Amino acid sequence: MAPVHEGVNPKQRQYEAMVRALSADLYRYAFWLSRSETVAQDLVQETFLRAWKNLDSLRDAELAKPWLITILRREHARLYERKRLDTVELDDNVPEDAAFASPERSGDAAQVREAMLKLPEKYRDPLAMQVLGGMTCEEIAQSTGQQPGAVMTQLFRARQRLKDLLGGRAVAEGGRK
Amino acid sequence: MNCLEFRRRIGAEPRSRDPEILAHRDSCKDGCAAFWQRAQRFEDDLEAALAVPVPEGLADRILLAQATGERHRQVGRRRAWMAMAASVLIAFAGVGMLWRHADLNSLPALAVAHMPEEMDAMSLTEPMTDAQVEAGFVGRATRLKGPAPIGVTYVHDCTVGPYPAVHVVTRMNDEPVVALYMPGKMVDKTTEFHRDGWDGRQVALSGGTLVVMAQGASRKTRDAVERGWRAAIEGPTGQTVGRI
Numbered sequence: 001m002a003p004v005h006e007g008v009n010p011k012q013r014q015y016e017a018m019v020r021a022l023s024a025d026l027y028r029y030a031f032w033l034s035r036s037e038t039v040a041q042d043l044v045q046e047t048f049l050r051a052w053k054n055l056d057s058l059r060d061a062e063l064a065k066p067w068l069i070t071i072l073r074r075e076h077a078r079l080y081e082r083k084r085l086d087t088v089e090l091d092d093n094v095p096e097d098a099a100f101a102s103p104e105r106s107g108d109a110a111q112v113r114e115a116m117l118k119l120p121e122k123y124r125d126p127l128a129m130q131v132l133g134g135m136t137c138e139e140i141a142q143s144t145g146q147q148p149g150a151v152m153t154q155l156f157r158a159r160q161r162l163k164d165l166l167g168g169r170a171v172a173e174g175g176r177k
Numbered sequence: 178m179n180c181l182e183f184r185r186r187i188g189a190e191p192r193s194r195d196p197e198i199l200a201h202r203d204s205c206k207d208g209c210a211a212f213w214q215r216a217q218r219f220e221d222d223l224e225a226a227l228a229v230p231v232p233e234g235l236a237d238r239i240l241l242a243q244a245t246g247e248r249h250r251q252v253g254r255r256r257a258w259m260a261m262a263a264s265v266l267i268a269f270a271g272v273g274m275l276w277r278h279a280d281l282n283s284l285p286a287l288a289v290a291h292m293p294e295e296m297d298a299m300s301l302t303e304p305m306t307d308a309q310v311e312a313g314f315v316g317r318a319t320r321l322k323g324p325a326p327i328g329v330t331y332v333h334d335c336t337v338g339p340y341p342a343v344h345v346v347t348r349m350n351d352e353p354v355v356a357l358y359m360p361g362k363m364v365d366k367t368t369e370f371h372r373d374g375w376d377g378r379q380v381a382l383s384g385g386t387l388v389v390m391a392q393g394a395s396r397k398t399r400d401a402v403e404r405g406w407r408a409a410i411e412g413p414t415g416q417t418v419g420r421i
Contacts, residue, residue, distance in 0.1 A: 015243065016240060019236050019239050019240055019243075020236050023231075023235050023236045023239055024231040024235070024236075027231050027232070027235055028227060028228060028229055028231065031229050032227060032229075037232070041232060041235065044235065044239065045238070045239055045242055048239045048242075048243065049242065049243060049246065052243050052246075052247075108222060108226070109222070109225055109226040110226075112222060112223060112226035112227075113226050113227070113229070116223075116226065116227065128227065130190075131220075131223055131224055131227050132224075132227055132228075136190075137189065137190065152186075152189040152190070153189070155188075155189040155190065156185060156188040156189040159188055159189075159191075159219070160188065162223070163219075
């Protein structure tokens with residue numbers, strides 16, 4: 001459905017454009033952060049509602065995605081504080097998610113996803129921020145309150161761990177035919 | 178940049194466009210270009226794998242939630258404004274009613290309201306005796322402390338609103354002037370009024386209130402009558418009452 005712009009104020013237009021441009025990536029990041037579709041949807045909803053209230057503080061459109069990811073991470077942390085979510089083993093959760101019920105499940109993508117889910121959060125989170133959020137080490141460091149060097153080490157180790165989990169598979173070697 | 182540094186950087190930031198990294202890739206003879214290629218392919222696979230399906234209509238649901246919340250807030254704000262406006266209106270109406278109630282119960286209003294039933298007294302011309310005038314005041318348990326003004330044509334004990342009063346008409350220069358004395362009714366100050374065709378003054382005296390008023394009489398005549406009755410009720414104060 002095409003957005004109706006006539007009579008809509010600039011703030012609302014900016015917000016709609018932001019939602020349409022970034023909600024998918026934000027959802028994917030939320031999914032990898034929370035490992036749950038339901039929680040990811042709630043997080044994205046809440047993040048965008050907070051973004052609406054603070055939209056005036058966003059000065060640069062280029063910074064919209066890192067800004068939203070930072071808000072989402074805070075919301076995620078709040079969610080943990082509120083609900084004290086169980087930290088059950090991943091394998092118990094994963095099969096319920098539609099992302100893993102697709103035909104791709106038997107392919108390389110599904111195995112990469114499973115490997116990704118097995119990564120500890122300290123590796124999974126910055127990796128998702130980089131791959132899905134397009135954030136640099138400095139931006140991730142700023143968002144997570146770490147030193148850029150530490151983030152770089154986490155990203156390096158995250159990829160190493162992923163490759164280890166994928167074993168000798170072609171994908172781990174980056175060796176598609 | 179050496180190969181170790183190059184591979185460490187690529188391991189952390191495979192998509193980096195840092196000129197140093199690209200320069201090493203292009204110049205290295207030890208397989209760093211192939212390493213970079215493999216890293217790019219791995220990154221492609223990783224990006225594809227992380228791009229999980231997005232629930233259908235997610236953006237629309239977000240916009241709907243925001244629009245609904247915003248509308249709800251607007252309605253809330255509008256209601257708050259309307260409630261505030263209604264409060265102000267009610268306050269104004271209340272103040273207006275209080276003012277009107279106070280005004281309708283003021284001595285000038287009560288005095289003017291008393292007049293329609295006494296209009297015949299305005300046309301009397303026969304002067305009354307001092308004894309008759311005295312008797313009128315005695316009827317209200319009040320005694321005159323000075324001589325009554327000459328030209329009194331009417332004396333009667335009335336009730337003005339809730340207040341017992343002595344109603345007198347004094348004719349001066351062929352102009353009838355009404356004086357209503359309400360013993361025991363105290364007011365703070367002397368005030369002028371113009372109401373329903375009556376010009377008058379509410380005068381604070383030591384033992385009560387005197388309302389002097391007339392229709393069409395000159396101010397000079399009303400002043401003279403006021404002075405005459407003030408001297409009669411409170412006693413001579415050295416003032417000279419004009420010839421009546």
